[in-house]
Amino acid sequence: MSDPTQEPADSEQISEGLRVAVDLNRCQAYAQCCYAAPEHFVLQGREALFYHPAPPLSARDAVERARLACPVQAIRVEVVTDRSA
């Protein structure tokens, strides 16, 4: 995530991977996701959560840890396997 050159190719659909959305109204910047999955969630400034909305399938466990760790349950995740979505 910190390396912009690693962003996925801009194809119409990512056929396999995770889709993440965080309700940033709900987010209170407790940063538990940043501890649980530091590769995918990071605070930019005091309160601005930046997260990767489309991590690879290999990040599944880390992102799931982050989802569960969120004190306000603001993280939503879909696991997309080989369907064309």
Place this chain on the structure above:
Amino acid sequence: MSANGHAVIVGAALAGLRGAEAMRRAGFSGRLTLVGAEPHRPYDRPHLSKHMLTGEVSAAATALPNLVPLDAEWRLGTAATGLDRANRRLSLADGTTLPYDRLLIAAGTRARPWPNPAEGRLRGVHTLRTRDDAAALRAALVAGPRRVLIIGGGFIGCEVASACRTLDLPVTIVEPGPVPLARVLGRHLGAVVAALHEARGVELRSGTKVERLEDDGSGRVARAVLSDGDTIEADLVVVALGAVRNTEWLEGSGLKADEGGVDCNAYGQVLGEDGRADSAIAAAGDVARFPHPLYDGRRVALEHWGHAVAQAEHAGRLLAGADPGPAYAEVPAFWSAQGGITIKSVGLTEGADALAIAQGDPKAGRFLAVYGAKGRCIAAVSFDSGRWLPAYAEQIAARAPFPPIRGAADQGSLTILDPAFPEA
């Protein structure tokens, strides 16, 4: 209503997706079709004006998670063009028709274009509403413009300016009001926003308007001429003048709709021109204008992410035939990230006649301001102080007296200010 039949959702964005999921969750087992004007599956718009512009998020990565199996048919790249309620049939842009038994209108908005179409078509002139808009703007930013000119100092304009500074691009905001965001936040808080952007190198031209855009002789934008006679040389222009609601396709349907939205009752059922609710059709998200019970039934159409989710879930339950519960009364809420600061808001500031800095200190960059109207608490806005906000949201939902919280251990003495909204 039965669990069967054909449900159609016009609008394949956040509200359409969450509405479809709510219908399935509520037990609707019939055929489900989502109709979208854009070629893309639902995507998450907040990235578009922030991390997509800085290159941290790609266009494809913005796809929204789908949280409930939908078993839906998708008609993408095909806008709805007409609604025949008598025959319960939609017309689509590809010339086909689509029958429905129940319909969710979640058609959203589009960017308000630059009023001069010829100038708006110049190369280098952008608007920002869709994923494709954001991809085009990102490409233009990467090309290294000499200066970016942003027309309009609202939330989108400010976020784009912030992304430009992150990319170290020279950027100017032209805002007719006294400060950015003055219409929503008032002059006091708008001045805090102005200082934040100026400290990051954004050039702010307030109290003036762009009169016209001029090209370089080859059809590419080169400069803007302002109402005060000045000229700004800029080879990339972002028109950030707000949004227009997608209601033209409802003309002739007998529904009450105009550029301000389609009218609904307190439950989300759309209203006919005769004032009667159509129980087969609901609306949700940016396009739905509804009486908000927290604001004396004032009719509002809210362009907020959380509202699109909550109202679509409410409408989805309603259309599925489930008891949707009491009238929709969610406290409005939004956030914006700009210049490294998170601005969050609950309630609606419109009509506020009083303002108090209830927590923190604007000079320190972290504070919460609460807005009152006629002695009642109507809104609160935090700058990097979101954890105080839920307590104020509760007070707003309870229509508490203003100021709602006094004497807290971490509060100073409260001074009541004029929020200083500009004249309309």
